[in-house]
Amino acid sequence: MTATAHETVRDAGRALGIPDPVTEAFVRLLRPCVYPCLYEQLPEESRKHAGPAARAGGSAHLPVDVVVPAYVPHLVTVDCAAIPTDVLDIDFPADGHVAILAEITDQDAGFAIHVPAGTETVERRPRETEPDALKPCASFPL
Structure with a gap:
């Protein structure tokens, strides 16, 4: 977290009457994040430099040798080069893409x-023989 962001959180805590040690404990738990959204939801001043950084829904594009159960749907694919890695506190690839597939259930x-980047991929679609497979929703850019 940047010094400016840290001060902003401290100031907000003080304004709400939260004791400094509690605010500091909260700040230690904070992590940078990326919030993908639809182009139309961006503030006007951000739109001129914005471009798609991810694709939600649709089918995942994965290497041929990657095996994932068909019932696990594709949620989002993130373009690694579009993510500002200099603000992250985790190791994140600088190129290629990260496909996130998840089943939102109790399991x-x-x-x-x-x-x-450069890896040959195929579109991963549920096979007709997999009755538990969820059909993907239409893909849209973020």
């Missing part, structure tokens, strides 16, 4: 698969 089966 929480999920996969995050990094596909390096």
Whole structure:
């Protein structure tokens, strides 16, 4: 977290009457994040430099040798090069894409698969023989 963001959180805590040690404990739990949204939801001043950084829904594009159960749907694919890695506090690939597949149930089966740039991929669609497979929703850019 940047010093400016840290001060902003401290100031907000003080304005709400939260003791500094509690605010500091909260700040230690905060992590940078990326919030993908629809182009139309961006503030006007951000639109001129914005471009798609992810694709939600639709089918995942994965290397041929990656095996994922058909019932685990594709949620989002993120373009790694579009993510500002200099603000993240985790290792994140600089190229290629990361496909996120997850089942939102009580079993929480999920996969995050990094596909390096230049890797040949195929569209992963449910097979007719997999009756438990969820049909993908229409794809849209974020």
